[in-house]
Amino acid sequence: MLIYIISHNIVISPWDIHGSIEERYWIYKDVIDFIMKKGYSEILWYSTKNKQLLRMSSAQRRSIMINGFQYLALLVKDAIRVREPMIIIIAYPYVLEGLNKLLLLLVLTTLKTISLFKKNIVIIIDDIDPPVETAISDSTKPLSMLKYFMLRAYDLLLLKRSTLIVVLTESYRNYISHMYKIPIEKFIIIPPPALCKLIPYSPPKNEGPLTILYSGVVKKERNIEPLIQAINELRNEGYKINFIITSPLIQMSLPSNIDCRNYPWPKYVREALSKADVAIIPYRHDKIHYSYTLVAKLFDYLTAGKPVITTPLYETLKILRKCKCGFVFIDKENLKNVFKFIYANRMVLTAMSKRGRQIMEKEFCDSVLALKLFHGIIRMLSDKYHRRV
DSSP: OEEEEEESSOOSSGGGOOSHHHHHHHHHHHHHHHHHHHSOOEEEEEETTTTEEEEEESSOEEEEEOOHHHHHHHHHHHHHHOOSOEEEEEEETGGGTTSOHHHHHHHHHHHHHHHHHOTTEEEEEEESSOHHHHHHHTOSSOOOHHHHHHHHHHHHHHHHTOSEEEESOHHHHHHHHHHHTOOGGGEEEOOOOBOTTTSOOOOOOSSSSEEEEEESOBSGGGTHHHHHHHHHHHHHTTOOEEEEEEOSOBOSOOOTTOOEEOOOHHHHIIIIITTOSEEEEOOOTTSHHHHHSOOHHHHHHHHTTOOEEEOOOHHHHHHHHHHTOEEEOSSHHHHHHHHHHHHHOHHHHHHHHHHHHHHIIIIIBHHHHHHHHHHHHHHHHHHHHHHHO
């Protein structure tokens, strides 16, 4: 079996994880490990950001530097040449970092055409953050009509060339299927992974200052200001609260008493995630992307045993209701009341903490999701084979 992976970074160790997207790539690594144990396979993982090709097999591993055009040419050449199953995984839209959009579309069109005659090719689009919906939700200004239609047209053309579309949630599966008239059977739902082997369980403290964690981009569109105001007001009222922010990107002014750090991922786990008592997702629930997606940090928080405070984000609430390990707020005053309740009832957090970790290990562990993706690949190969005979 030949496995081609195209993403902006290559992730084969915890130190390759720089944020939420690289956590997603850990599933790819697990798929590779699983396939390699089953027998001989060759994996060609390309980083569009670093122009690096990592070629792996059971016998060797070597890395070379090539440009995107060379890698895509190799992809087409092998699609024509090989007879064994050929799996192509594309991390969308992050694959476009350092890669020509039109060239990728042309290559996928070529591969799709080849796959009509050769049934061994499966093209997987991992639609991590749908670009149109992300742009609409994460921007201060409405998209221009031109940009909207360009993004929508590219999205449609790319997804139509896939054999299998991976989405994070049921909401996005139904939405994209309806939007682009793509059969629901073409989708598989793979949420963000819980990295249970990399994130140790560390339950909340029963006493002392309450430590609150926010991890993610710091910008007004992420609804950070009410969170900061609520914590400062409670501190002025005498509540002892520690506030940890970890962020790779700061796009707004922060008060002088707010400390924000960008840790390497293993240090983030050790210095921020393990020390928090609760974590927060303050995103606006009236934005389609935030409501329909699942942020990777949710799974970090629950894996580490941190109860989650969130706005009523539709897919996030489905997870929290399932494990009964979170709180919901609407506005600043509501959020302050949640903090006050937690502050006075620490033991509530302990039971929530255990339930969160248990459901992550059982249903969302990276190895579980990798196996689900592998089964989806096998199903698609099997369907193509049976249609041929």
